[in-house]
Amino acid sequence: MRFAPTDDQIALADAVSDLLMRECPPDAVRGAWETPDGRVPGLWDRLVEMGVVGICAAEEHGGLGLSMLDLVGVLVETGRAAAPEPVVDVAAVAVPLLDDVGGELAGTWVPSLVSGEASAAVGLERGVGAGNAVVENAAAADVLLLGATGVSGDAEVHLVEAEAVTTTDRASVDGSRRLAEVDWEPTSATRIAGREALGVARDRGNVATAAVLVGLGAAMLERTVEYAKEREQFGKPIGSFQAVKHHLATAALGLEYARPVVDRGAYTLVYGGDTRRDSSIAMAYAAEAAHLAGRTALQVHGAIGYTVEYDLHLWMKRVWALESAWGDAAFHREQVARRVLDSSPGAQDWTDKEHA
Amino acid sequence: MDLRFSSSEDAFRAEVRAWMDGNVPASPLPSGDTAEGFAAHLDWERQLFDAGWAAVSWPEEYGGRGATLWKWLIFEEEYWRAGAPNRVNQNGLFLLAPSIFAFGTDEQKARFLPKIAASEYLFCQGWSEPNAGSDLAGITSRAVRDDAAGGWRLTGQKTWTTRGAFCNWLFGLFRTDPDQERHRGLSYFLVPLDGEGVTVRPVGRLDGDDGFAEVFLEDVVVTDDLVLGEVDQGWRVAMSTTSSERGLSLRSPGRFMAAATQLTALYREQRDAVEAGLLDPGLRDAVVRAWMDADAYRLHTFRTVTRMTDGEELGAEASFMKLFWSELDVSLHETALGLLGPEAELDVDGWMKGYQFSLAGPIYAGTNEIQRNVVAERVLGLPR
Numbered sequence: 001m002r003f004a005p006t007d008d009q010i011a012l013a014d015a016v017s018d019l020l021m022r023e024c025p026p027d028a029v030r031g032a033w034e035t036p037d038g039r040v041p042g043l044w045d046r047l048v049e050m051g052v053v054g055i056c057a058a059e060e061h062g063g064l065g066l067s068m069l070d071l072v073g074v075l076v077e078t079g080r081a082a083a084p085e086p087v088v089d090v091a092a093v094a095v096p097l098l099d100d101v102g103g104e105l106a107g108t109w110v111p112s113l114v115s116g117e118a119s120a121a122v123g124l125e126r127g128v129g130a131g132n133a134v135v136e137n138a139a140a141a142d143v144l145l146l147g148a149t150g151v152s153g154d155a156e157v158h159l160v161e162a163e164a165v166t167t168t169d170r171a172s173v174d175g176s177r178r179l180a181e182v183d184w185e186p187t188s189a190t191r192i193a194g195r196e197a198l199g200v201a202r203d204r205g206n207v208a209t210a211a212v213l214v215g216l217g218a219a220m221l222e223r224t225v226e227y228a229k230e231r232e233q234f235g236k237p238i239g240s241f242q243a244v245k246h247h248l249a250t251a252a253l254g255l256e257y258a259r260p261v262v263d264r265g266a267y268t269l270v271y272g273g274d275t276r277r278d279s280s281i282a283m284a285y286a287a288e289a290a291h292l293a294g295r296t297a298l299q300v301h302g303a304i305g306y307t308v309e310y311d312l313h314l315w316m317k318r319v320w321a322l323e324s325a326w327g328d329a330a331f332h333r334e335q336v337a338r339r340v341l342d343s344s345p346g347a348q349d350w351t352d353k354e355h356a
Numbered sequence: 357m358d359l360r361f362s363s364s365e366d367a368f369r370a371e372v373r374a375w376m377d378g379n380v381p382a383s384p385l386p387s388g389d390t391a392e393g394f395a396a397h398l399d400w401e402r403q404l405f406d407a408g409w410a411a412v413s414w415p416e417e418y419g420g421r422g423a424t425l426w427k428w429l430i431f432e433e434e435y436w437r438a439g440a441p442n443r444v445n446q447n448g449l450f451l452l453a454p455s456i457f458a459f460g461t462d463e464q465k466a467r468f469l470p471k472i473a474a475s476e477y478l479f480c481q482g483w484s485e486p487n488a489g490s491d492l493a494g495i496t497s498r499a500v501r502d503d504a505a506g507g508w509r510l511t512g513q514k515t516w517t518t519r520g521a522f523c524n525w526l527f528g529l530f531r532t533d534p535d536q537e538r539h540r541g542l543s544y545f546l547v548p549l550d551g552e553g554v555t556v557r558p559v560g561r562l563d564g565d566d567g568f569a570e571v572f573l574e575d576v577v578v579t580d581d582l583v584l585g586e587v588d589q590g591w592r593v594a595m596s597t598t599s600s601e602r603g604l605s606l607r608s609p610g611r612f613m614a615a616a617t618q619l620t621a622l623y624r625e626q627r628d629a630v631e632a633g634l635l636d637p638g639l640r641d642a643v644v645r646a647w648m649d650a651d652a653y654r655l656h657t658f659r660t661v662t663r664m665t666d667g668e669e670l671g672a673e674a675s676f677m678k679l680f681w682s683e684l685d686v687s688l689h690e691t692a693l694g695l696l697g698p699e700a701e702l703d704v705d706g707w708m709k710g711y712q713f714s715l716a717g718p719i720y721a722g723t724n725e726i727q728r729n730v731v732a733e734r735v736l737g738l739p740r
């Protein structure tokens with residue numbers, strides 16, 4: 001038993017953190033609201049060079065042949081920097097999914113995604129209600145991986161190239177997210193994988209997004225703690241007022257307990273177990289912890305936090321988007337409930353699970 | 357990252373499980389916070405000791421098994437899973453003993469640890485006083501030097517002393533230097549309660565049991581060998597004891613995992629009523645939250661134990677643990693009462709009694725307001 005990242009994993013996350021401090025400061029995130037693709041110019045190339053995009057890709061496809069356990073700490077850092085780059089969609093979902101599918105498809109797409117030549121968009125969650133799926137980066141992507149109910153009547157994963165879809169832009173509360181409704185037809189030719197692969201891909205998306213949320217929340221907390229030490233009212237720092245302290249302590253508590261469940265989510269994806277349960281737990285915790293960190297950050301900042309000139313909103317709005325993009329916390333708790341409450345008694349017994 | 361137990365740990369688990377299966381009393385003992393129940397619990401403590409389970413993580417020479425922290429966690433999981441009784445000797449075993457290991461002399465270790473393990477010395481905790489609760493450094497009980505007696509004369513009053521009416525020893529802080537202030541000049545004493553000048557009065561707790569006591573000391577002579585750590589340096593020793601109480605050693609995950617498992621069983625029994633809208637439909641979500649919280653507490657503990665195994669000290673982060681387990685315990689019990697609906701007041705399966713105990717969690721071991729202060733000031737670095 002050893003529940004901590006390895007030295008290599010820490011070093012990788014630190015390297016990405018250094019890179020993002022240089023290449024993705026808050027001004028760059030703000031700038032991404034204005035760029036056509038919602039990205040920080042050149043940042044993806046840097047991430048490609050560091051191997052981040054191919055962490056989970058097979059070595060034969062130009063990747064590092066590592067796993068979600070190596071990526072999870074990196075994702076926390078991309079969240080901390082609010083980097084508006086599709087690391088979750090491409091590195092944590094599309095690449096491992098295509099690698100799992102294997103064959104020619106993997107041979108064609110994985111190397112070009114890992115090298116940054118091609119871009120992918122991922123839309124595996126159905127929207128609530130009728131209408132087309134709303135997918136991030138759909139308009140700019142060379143290839144789209146989409147979830148759908150196929151001809152078989154079962155949930156499936158489809159791969160469609162840009163020419164085969166029509167997109168209609170939709171604005172997100174987070175101005176760096178380029179969303180579009182995607183109009184397309186699933187056919188037997190576009191189907192690349194079935195229900196199980198779709199499920200695993202979603203589980204990966206959940207854990208990865210949860211890691212980003214933890215990073216976003218941690219950044220808001222850190223920034224707010226610094227602010228509370230400096231801002232003075234009544235002749236002393238606001239951070240000396242107990243109401244402020246307790247707000248911040250409660251936000252810190254949520255993040256403190258979210259990180260281990262996110263790491264465990266990654267662990268289960270790699271070593272097996274109930275990936276849906278553990279990825280949903282990760283998402284449920286991370287979404288609530290990040291949300292609370294945002295609420296707390298705004299309250300403790302007061303009006304300055306309520307402006308678009310100040311950076312806080314960039315982080316907060318990313319959280320608002322991501323906390324429900326893969327199903328909200330209540331949805332994920334219901335996934336857990338189905339496993340823990342509705343399955344046979346004993347399924348929820350931790351100790352037996354590990355015995356087996 | 358490796359979330360598997362080793363085969364030796366699995367074997368240890370199997371051994372604990374087999375012993376618990378064969379020995380845990382079939383029906384619950386009467387409450388350990390009553391005179392009769394305390395006696396029944398003591399029999400159980402001694403049964404544990406005879407089988408070598410009283411203090412698994414201690415070195416063998418003091419009555420333990422030299423188990424690693426991981427094995428200790430496994431022991432606890434199995435202990436609570438089996439529905440074994442509350443540990444009425446927990447103050448000595450889990451709070452005082454770690455401080456004796458850290459600060460005691462060899463003589464003190466040899467004298468006290470085996471007797472604590474055997475439940476011969478039963479310690480209660482003497483921090484709080486009528487005018488010093490959260491503000492522990494504000495205690496006024498004092499110790500006056502008496503060279504002729506080879507020690508100190510203790511005078512003062514301790515209160516809210518858990519199971520004080522049933523214990524034979526007390527550990528606590530007393531002011532040894534009247535010229536120093538606050539946390540300076542205090543000393544940590546081990547006080548026999550059968551001595552001249554000690555009066556103990558039981559006080560009924562919220563649940564009706566005599567779980568509290570007031571302890572009055574009037575010129576009680578305590579010899580020098582009963583000072584733990586250095587004279588006037590008791591605060592440091594006391595902080596090590598309270599850190600045990602906040603975090604790992606008092607509240608291991610096993611207890612909450614067992615409670616969460618019971619809660620899921622209760623939900624299954626009541627599911628039809630929840631689904632029919634006879635009970636709050638939101639209870640389903642509350643049950644799963646409680647289960648997830650127990651799971652998260654377990655994982656967070658694994659992280660903490662990994663760090664401790666690497667040689668790190670558990671510092672102010674113990675306050676995170678205390679906040680988390682105490683709030684989890686209250687909401688878990690509130691959810692159970694919700695599931696019982698109108699039967700909650702009947703104390704079905706002890707849920708109402710458990711609820712009343714859970715409500716103390718945010719108060720004892722340093723209130724949750726104090727823990728939030730600690731997190732804010734010592735983890736986040738906010739100004740005082």
Ligand SMILES: Cc1cc2nc3c(=O)[nH]c(=O)nc-3n(C[C@H](O)[C@H](O)[C@H](O)COP(=O)(O)OP(=O)(O)OC[C@H]3O[C@@H](n4cnc5c(N)ncnc54)[C@H](O)[C@@H]3O)c2cc1C
Pocket residue numbers: 480481482483484485488489490491515516517518519716719720721722723724725726729
């Ligand atoms: C079941 C139970 C068992 C106990 N067992 C023992 C025992 O065995 N031995 C022992 O010594 N004590 C024991 N205690 C006492 C416990 O340690 C105290 O209750 C606790 O430290 C709080 O002190 P108090 O009750 O005097 O409340 P107070 O300190 O008077 O606090 C009252 C309220 O004011 C708040 N408050 C106080 N100071 C601050 C501050 N600085 N910032 C914000 N809020 C503040 C508190 O959080 C609380 O809400 C036990 C208590 C309970 C409930």
